[in-house]
Structure formats: C-alpha cells, structure tokens
C-alpha cells in the first residue's frame with residue numbers, strides 16, 4: 001500500500017507519541033539537545049526567566065521550620081502555635097527531628113534513583129495508565145490526558161495495606177521492597193504524629209487520628225532528568241495534593257516552587273528536613289482555615305533531581321467534610337463533602353488547567369445550598 005503524506009505524517013506522530021510514553025529518561029538517553037514540542041509549555045505557563053534585579057534571595061522561600069522534638073517538651077503549645085501559623089499562611093512547612101533516620105531517607109532516595117536507571121524493559125513491566133493500579137510507572141502528570149507533557153517520570157506505590165500491595169511492587173532493584181516498606185512505615189508514623197498535633201492546633205476532637213491508621217497512603221517517587229531547555233517546560237505543573245498531608249523528601253537539588261503572595265517561590269532544601277504540605281482534604285476538614293497551596297516543579301540543565309512524596313489521607317471510601325466544630329455562623333461551611341473516588345473520577349475525566357481539584361469542591365452560595373448539596 002502506498003501511503004499519502006497525511007497518513008505518513010499521522011503514523012510518524014503516533015510513533016513519536018508512543019515513544020514519549022516510555023518516559024523522559026528514555027528520551028534523554030537518545031542524546032537530545034532540544035526538547036520536543038510535546039514538552040513545550042505555552043509561554044504564560046513557563047517558568048519565568050527572571051529579570052536581573054529580581055534574581056534575589058527574596059524569591060527563595062525559607063519555609064517555617066518546625067522542630068518536632070519540641071512537641072514532647074514544655075514548649076508544645078508554642079510549637080502548636082507555629083504549626084497553626086504555617087498551615088494558615090503558607091500551607092507548607094519543613095520539619096526537623098522527625099525521627100526518620102537520615103540513612104533511611106538516603107537509602108530510599110538512592111533506591112528510587114536506581115529504579116529509574118534500570119533498562120526500559122524492566123521498568124516497562126510496571127507501566128500502567130490505570131490510576132487505580134497498586135504500582136504504576138509512568139511519565140508526565142497524567143499521561144492519558146495531558147496535552148503538553150511535563151519533564152517527569154514517576155513510580156507510584158500504593159502503601160496500604162502493605163502486606164496486600166507488597167507482592168505487586170517492583171522486584172528490582174533487589175532492595176526496593178525492603179527500603180520502601182521501611183520508609184513507608186516511618187512516614188506513616190510521622191503522619192500520625194503530625195495529624196495529632198494539627199488536630200490539636202485546630203482545637204478539634206483528636207480521636208479521628210485513629211481513623212488514619214487504615215487511611216490511604218501513596219508513595220510517589222519522582223525523577224526529573226537533566227533538561228536541555230529548562231525554561232520551556234516544567235517538571236510538574238501547578239497542582240495541589242488531594243490528601244490530608246504530603247510528606248516530601250527531596251534530594252539536595254532545588255526545584256520545588258510554592259505559590260506565595262501571587263509569586264512562585266523556590267523552597268530551599270534544608271539538609272535532613274522533610275517538607276510537609278497541607279492537602280485538599282485537610283483544607284476541607286479545617287473548613288478553609290489551613291491552606292492547600294498550589295505548587296510546581298522546575299527542572300534544570302545540569303542536575304537530575306529525585307523527590308519522594310508520601311500522600312496520606314483517610315480510608316478511600318470515607319467522606320471528608322468540614323469538621324462540625326469548625327463550622328458556625330461566623331464560619332459557614334465552605335466545601336462540599338468529598339472522597340477519594342471523586343478525586344479519581346476528576347483525574348481521569350478531563351485535563352485540568354491548574355490541576356486544582358479543590359476548586360470543584362468549593363461552595364459559593366452559603367449554607368442553605370451547602371446543606372442540599374451535601375445531603
């Protein structure tokens with residue numbers, strides 16, 4: 001059969017598309033010096049090239065640092081106040097003395113990095129576009145719906161219940177299951193400590209902490225390869241996280257930016273710290289008092305970057321609603337009830353400009369409508 005130029009063009013486009021699905025690392029291995037148009041963001045969404053006078057440290061954000069060791073001292077109420085302030089003003093903070101040993105975080109980052117270095121055929125065993133799969137290797141933000149791809153590959157591991165999901169996790173590198181199991185257990189314990197403190201800082205009944213024992217827990221290992229044209233693309237587009245809290249472990253390479261006072265500010269990695277951010281569910285639960293903030297990731301032309309995000313929430317079938325203790329005449333209910341299934345439907349149904357699920361949960365017309373929408 002002789003193909004006409006249109007058919008040939010379509011065939012070539014299809015083959016390029018299927019190549020992009022193999023991930024950014026694979027693309028880089030071919031030795032590219034320019035990024036393909038599939039990864040070029042519209043001008044308004046690209047990382048801003050800073051003009052000289054604004055290239056100052058003021059655009060680097062020193063997030064509030066919370067020393068968790070002080071939670072167990074007579075300083076507890078002071079620490080809770082700092083925590084409340086950080087959650088209200090930034091939606092982000094860093095923790096030190098978090099009880100996860102630095103060799104555990106180093107080993108987790110290292111094994112994550114080695115996963116992405118495996119040959120494509122090995123990694124391909126875990127490629128799936130099913131967002132409900134217990135293990136998923138993929139690329140971009142949501143590769144089935146993204147028009148423009150971002151410069152990221154990922155490995156997503158469901159972590160609950162551990163004994164059920166473990167057999168699905170990659171068997172290579174050989175130490176991945178062991179390191180990821182140990183890191184998952186440590187972040188879960190940290191999450192429970194943080195939630196206890198956060199509920200106390202909100203002044204609400206803390207018994208809900210027990211419900212988090214069986215909560216959803218997803219570990220996302222992000223790999224951002226060196227990018228030949230970092231000003232044209234993003235490692236991750238602006239988005240908020242869906243759960244109660246995300247615990248983020250980043251290596252020593254900058255990249256995370258948080259929206260703060262209308263600006264994108266870079267979070268400076270602090271050695272041995274973890275970055276914590278409020279997710280949509282906690283904003284809803286706190287009836288808007290604690291903020292789930294948009295963040296994005298920049299890539300760079302000299303260093304690849306690894307980060308590991310642990311997203312924690314209530315069990316997937318549980319409804320999340322504003323705590324009745326935080327809803328009153330002065331603070332009317334601001335959000336519809338939501339659950340994990342709503343989030344998955346949202347993620348798979350359409351391409352979201354700003355990846356902001358929370359916007360779809362906001363109530364705009366007062367309590368009466370809230371009552372009818374939530375019943």
Ligand SMILES: O=C(O)CCC(=O)C(=O)O
Nearest residue numbers: 220222250256297307309
């Ligand atoms: O890599 C980072 O610093 C952030 C990752 C992130 O935002 C995510 O996994 O949702």
